[in-house]
Amino acid sequence: MTSFATARRIDALGRVVLPADVRKVLGLNPGDLLAIEVNGEGIVLSKAWTHCALCGSHDQLSDYRDKQVCRTCVETLSVGP
Numbered sequence: 824m825t826s827f828a829t830a831r832r833i834d835a836l837g838r839v840v841l842p843a844d845v846r847k848v849l850g851l852n853p854g855d856l857l858a859i860e861v862n863g864e865g866i867v868l869s870k871a872w873t874h875c876a877l878c879g880s881h882d883q884l885s886d887y888r889d890k891q892v893c894r895t896c897v898e899t900l901s902v903g904p
């Protein structure tokens with residue numbers, strides 16, 4: 824597990840830029856959804872769980888036209904009913 828210690832200022836609108844190294848290590852890309860949790864006096868940011876646009880599953884997701892679709896649904900659609 825990689826750990827970072829850094830500081831960033833919050834701008835007037837409450838925005839904070841995540842350092843490029845942090846984004847790279849965590850595989851965060853523009854458009855990704857972040858979960859924000861307040862833990863005591865700290866904040867935990869993590870990549871938010873996304874779900875399959877067809878069945879709601881959180882497992883084995885892949886991107887398809889700006890949507891997340893699970894492997895089971897992809898296989899079902901590939902084979903047909």
Ligand SMILES: [Zn+2]
Pocket residue numbers: 875876877878879880892893894895896897
């Ligand atoms: Zn699915």
